[in-house]
Amino acid sequence: MAPETVPLRRNRRFRTLWAGSAAAMLGTCVADTAYPLLLLAMTGSPTLAGAFGAVQFGASVLFGLHGGAVADRHDRRRVLIVADTVRLLTALSVAVALLAHRLTVPHALLAAAAIGATMAYGGPARMLALRAVVPPEQLRQALSQDELRVNGAALAGPPLAGLLLGLGRAVPFLATVLASAAALGASVAVRFDSGTTDGTTGATTDGTTDGATDAGKEKGAVFAGLRYLLTDPTLRATVLVTVALNLAGSAMLLAVMVLLRDHGASEAGTGLALTGEAVGGLLGAPLVTRLHRTLAPGVLLLAVAWSAALLFLVPAFAVGPVVVFAALAAMSLGVPALRVMLDVLVFQQVPEAMRGRAVAATMTLLMAGLPVGTMTAGLLLDHLPATTVLPLLAALLAAGLLPLTLGRSLRGTSWPKA
Template sequence: MTSLWRNRDFTLLWSGQVISSLGAAISSTATPLLVLATTGSPLDAGLVGAAGTLPHLIANLPAGPLVDRWNRRLILLISEIVAAVALLSVPLAIWSGLFTIAQLCVVAFIQGVCFVFFGLAQDAALPMVVPPGQLATAIAANEARSRGATLAGPPIGGALFGLDRAAPFLIDGISYLIAAVGLLFLRRDLQKPPEGPAEPLVRAAVTGLRYVWRNPLIRASMLLIAASNFVFQALILVLVVLAGRQGGSASDIGLMLGVYSAGGLLGAFAAGRLHRIVSFRTVLVGVNWVWAALLPLFLLTTSPWQIGMIGALTAFVGPLWNVVIFTYAGVVVPNELLGRVMSAAGTLTWGVMPIASLAGGLMLTWAGTTGSLWSLSAIMLGAAIAATLSPSVRRAPPLAEAGSRPSDAETSTALR
């Protein structure tokens, strides 16, 4: 089989997103630093975080059917351009003295909407760009891309913020424009022709929800992802505040998040091999127990460096989790339904994030860093227990067999 890296369209799409993901990691590091430097309020930082993740709750469901019926290449391009314009408004506002937290909330919301549409279009297009036998490898490469960006982005974002508060947002805006140019050179058709007339938007969204709900293994997987996303979305804000209270500067916090992300990058490289030898069931159960064991260790830290090292261990197992679950979905779900199914799943798994951002700000305000860490550790322990006891997880087939048997959803009446 031809090497994945000789696939022109995949390489072009992957390379453009390296630049865009790096820019996003730079600005996402600077965002809570900018809020805390402006108002000093963890709750304000939580509000901005909630604004950025709210589109996952309200836009995912309608975006899926649109990704299945609209031109995916055009969706990718428009998403990059709109996000660039929104991000570039931040440095202009800072330099002119007109910056407000309300503006940052609006920019974060727009960027979140673009992220939803881009992510769904990219996920649905990937099986059209690479052959089935290379899908897991391509997903692992995408994991390495995003993890590499979150490794390099935080130290750069922290350092740039220390030089000029506007610089991280300027760099991110430019990165979106560069990625948009790369999309103009894609050649391959990114979607299959629709079969029959398009469903009404509401019915199409319900189709995706039914597919997820009627497949017990996908349903259980999405619920477990939702729990972990809630925990880690809130955890990042908690760790930033904790590091600041331990004497960390903006650069120290950026380096801490970079060390945290280094574990994810190493995990992404390992996931490309481990997914072939570790069973689906072992991943679904084992990763949750690893997280449940590691989270309480943050309570023992005394420096940002220690926080980063423990975070790196939690991040190491994340890519294997993502590769296994999303490879299963990419193999089992028909491509013409993939946008709808992924949007339904995303509504659940990413929709918890605005709630988590607000919860993180409220927990820090009411319970401090210690109470917040204990609460998040308890949630993660509950998820690990649920994964262990889930009948569908215990009966999960090997990943190699997933595509050779019909899913529960495919044999039901959900799509008729």
């Protein structure tokens, strides 16, 4: 009982898993920048450079729902260890190939597929592991600290990848080997409850769970988490609005990139402007508890979404890297509270035996919004100037939010009891 009642700063299991998750996230952010830059240097082809992200994303979506079913069916700690091991071996294979001057494009694309698959299978298990080692009354605090991990890695990863790549082609990949090893070490070092199938059984002394192998074997089990989210009115509205916000946000990012380019901003200036998203997330993480105390879930969701719709308009009327940075930072202030809100709602309401699939379904839906938003923005930007696309995106998002704002179902939601 002691580890469940001590402050988080003294909770060894939480701090160890948090550090391992931070290492994994930083390694992923470094790799996401280093691989395309490496492929571009090797081939000179922007298409092949972009293929890495496309293959990685495709593998994550393809295996996403099945990853949730595996997390519910098997011991989550073992799933996490296997995923971290595959990630480590993948990074090591690329680093060794580079040191031997034998890396090929197919090898790099296979690495992209492997990384995407480990995200699909390890992602739900890692999320559930980090939250399994804290008591319910500390959940929001733990999730707020997790937001610092996510946004800190997003801010530090790209410039770190560029710096390491300047030291040598193999250097950033050796760094991802070290990060993957740290994540694997944390997964091996910490035992945590792996979930139950009927709400009554718990983890055994060897880290497995009684009856865990029966979870997720029923017909259509892979889609059970998705069905649960879309059947529950509160969760359905929450997830769909969050997906819409993710889709519109990715479209907005491409539009502001084009806008800055058209107004003569340098690549460095554009890159710095886009860091406003991570900076806003870092600044918003300490506000999570306060926002949750002040606003009900539905009100918080609508407030963040409406503020984003309004902030879409800012770069269209006041162009410049500083303006874009400020708009993205302001837009991202409420995102940590929104992500924690979604997490709390899922963990408080979804049955334990289905949590892996519910988390995986949410992750898959959110990820699917990114390419759809970018593709939509690209089609619009082929025919319209960015100063027109941004207000159009704002109008489309507002049109989707208006019925939910006028209705009572979302505005009347309340925080579930712990």
